[in-house]
Amino acid sequence: ARSATEKVVDWSNWPEYIDAGDNLGDYPTLAAFTRRTGITVNYTADYFDNERFVGALTPRLRAGQQVARDLWCSTDWMVARLVRQGYLAPLRSENIPHRSNLEPSLADVPFDRHRRYSLPWQSGFTGIGYHRGAAGGPVTTIAQLFTDKRLKGKVTLLTDVGDTVGLTMLSLGIDPSSFTAEDFMRAVDRLTEVKDSGQLKGFTGNDYVTGLASGEIAACLAYSGDLVQLEADTPETGFTLPESGHLLWSDNFVIPRHARHRTNAEKLIDFYYDPQVMAQVEDWVNYIPPVVGARQALLRTDPDVARNPLIFPSAAVRRRGRVFKGFAADEDKELNAAFGTLMA
Numbered sequence: 474a475r476s477a478t479e480k481v482v483d484w485s486n487w488p489e490y491i492d493a494g495d496n497l498g499d500y501p502t503l504a505a506f507t508r509r510t511g512i513t514v515n516y517t518a519d520y521f522d523n524e525r526f527v528g529a530l531t532p533r534l535r536a537g538q539q540v541a542r543d544l545w546c547s548t549d550w551m552v553a554r555l556v557r558q559g560y561l562a563p564l565r566s567e568n569i570p571h572r573s574n575l576e577p578s579l580a581d582v583p584f585d586r587h588r589r590y591s592l593p594w595q596s597g598f599t600g601i602g603y604h605r606g607a608a609g610g611p612v613t614t615i616a617q618l619f620t621d622k623r624l625k626g627k628v629t630l631l632t633d634v635g636d637t638v639g640l641t642m643l644s645l646g647i648d649p650s651s652f653t654a655e656d657f658m659r660a661v662d663r664l665t666e667v668k669d670s671g672q673l674k675g676f677t678g679n680d681y682v683t684g685l686a687s688g689e690i691a692a693c694l695a696y697s698g699d700l701v702q703l704e705a706d707t708p709e710t711g712f713t714l715p716e717s718g719h720l721l722w723s724d725n726f727v728i729p730r731h732a733r734h735r736t737n738a739e740k741l742i743d744f745y746y747d748p749q750v751m752a753q754v755e756d757w758v759n760y761i762p763p764v765v766g767a768r769q770a771l772l773r774t775d776p777d778v779a780r781n782p783l784i785f786p787s788a789a790v791r792r793r794g795r796v797f798k799g800f801a802a803d804e805d806k807e808l809n810a811a812f813g814t815l816m817a
Contacts, residue, residue, distance in 0.1 A: 476736035480512045484735065484741065485545040488518040488679075489513065490595065490758035495629035502753050506744045512737050514697070515718045517542075521678055522632060523551040524809075526607060530729070534560040544738040546594045546724040550635045551585035553799030555727060561590040564730045568739035571746035576763045578791060579723060583650070584799050592742055593723035593763035594753075595698070597784065599636045600720075601713040602681070602695030602703070607688035613713045615644035616693055619667045629684070630664070630674045635797035635813045636663065636694055636720060641716035649797045653803050661811050668815065676816045685710055697783045698760035712783070713788070721794025723763065759784055 484600060494501050503514045515627035520526045527547065531563055532538045535558075547555065555561050566572060572592060585591045593602060603612040609623045618628060628748035630637045641660040682699050684690035686707045700712035728738050746768030755762045756775050761784060762768075778784060799809055 476685045476734045478543040482737040483515045483543045486540045487520045543732040543734040550799035552591045569743040571743045574764045591725035595760040596723040597760045602690040604688045607691035612692040629677045629693040639720045639797040701759040736778045
C-alpha cells in the first residue's frame with residue numbers, strides 16, 4: 474500500500490466515458506480532483522471489453538500479485554465473477570462518505586450484496602439503435618431486428634454476453650435476472666438461428682456507432698448513452714426500448730485486492746459521488762447517473778440534459794429494466810464458451 478507516499482491513482486475506463494476538455498487528455502473533473510486532493514490520476518481509456526481486460530489481469534490476480542491498475546469499471550456480471558473469485562478489495566465507507574448519495578435502486582444488487590465491493594460509475598439501458606433510412610423506418614422489437622428482410626446483413630449484436638443474450642431472453646419471455654443454464658442455451662440457440670439466416674453483419678463493441686451513423690449498419694443492439702449523443706449529431710438515428718423489456722446495467726468502480734493506491738482510489742470514487750461533480754460528467758457522457766442530486770444540479774446548468782428521459786428515466790421505465798444476473802461458478806466457463814462459439 475503506497476497511498477500515503479505516492480499521491481497517484483491509476484484508473485482504467487471505457488473509451489469516451491468521462492467529461493473531456495478541448496485538448497487530448499484534458500479531463501476537467503480529474504483536474505479538479507487533483508487540485509482538491511493533490512492526487513494525480515493516471516487515466517487510461519483501455520477497457521474495451523470485460524473479458525479481454527480482466528482476462529489479461531487474471532494470472533496476477535489469481536497469484537495474489539499487484540496489477541498495474543488501482544481502479545477500473547467492470548459491468549455487473551463481471552463484478553459477480555470478480556467477487557466470487559475473491560479478487561476485489563472491500564470498499565471502506567469511511568473513505569467514501571458521499572456513497573450516501575447512491576441511487577437507492579442500485580444500493581443492493583444480487584451480484585454484490587450491500588455493495589461491499591463495487592459502486593456504479595454509470596448506468597444505462599441496452600435496447601435497439603437504428604438508422605431510419607437504412608432500416609426503412611424505426612425498429613421497435615427484437616423480433617423485427619432478427620427477422621425483417623430489409624435489415625438482412627446489416628444488423629450487429631454486442632460482444633457483451635449479458636447484453637446480447639439478455640435481450641434475446643427477454644424476447645423469449647425469459648427473465649435475465651433469474652435464468653437457468655437451460656434458459657441461456659435456449660437464447661443461444663435462437664441467436665444461432667438468426668446468425669445462420671444471414672441476418673447479422675457481425676458482433677461489435679460500442680464501435681457500432683460509426684456504422685450506424687453512416688447507415689452501413691441498419692439496426693443493432695445499442696447503449697442508451699451512445700444513442701443520446703449520436704441522435705444529436707445524426708438525426709436519422711433513433712433508439713427503442715423494446716416492448717418485451719430492456720436491460721438496465723451499470724459499469725462499476727472496483728479496486729483489486731492488492732491495489733497499490735487503494736485509499737487514493739477510494740477518495741476518487743468519493744469525489745465522483747458529489748452530485749455537482751457527477752452532473753459535469755453526465756453533461757458529457759449522457760448515461761444514467763447513479764448519484765442522487767445530479768439531476769437537480771443539471772437543471773441549473775443544462776436543463777435539456779436534465780429533462781432527457783434516457784439520462785434521467787422515470788421510475789416506471791427503471792422498473793421495466795432487468796439486470797443480467799451473471800453466472801454461477803459451475804456454469805461460467807461452459808456458458809461463456811457457448812457464447813464465444815456463437816460469435817466465432
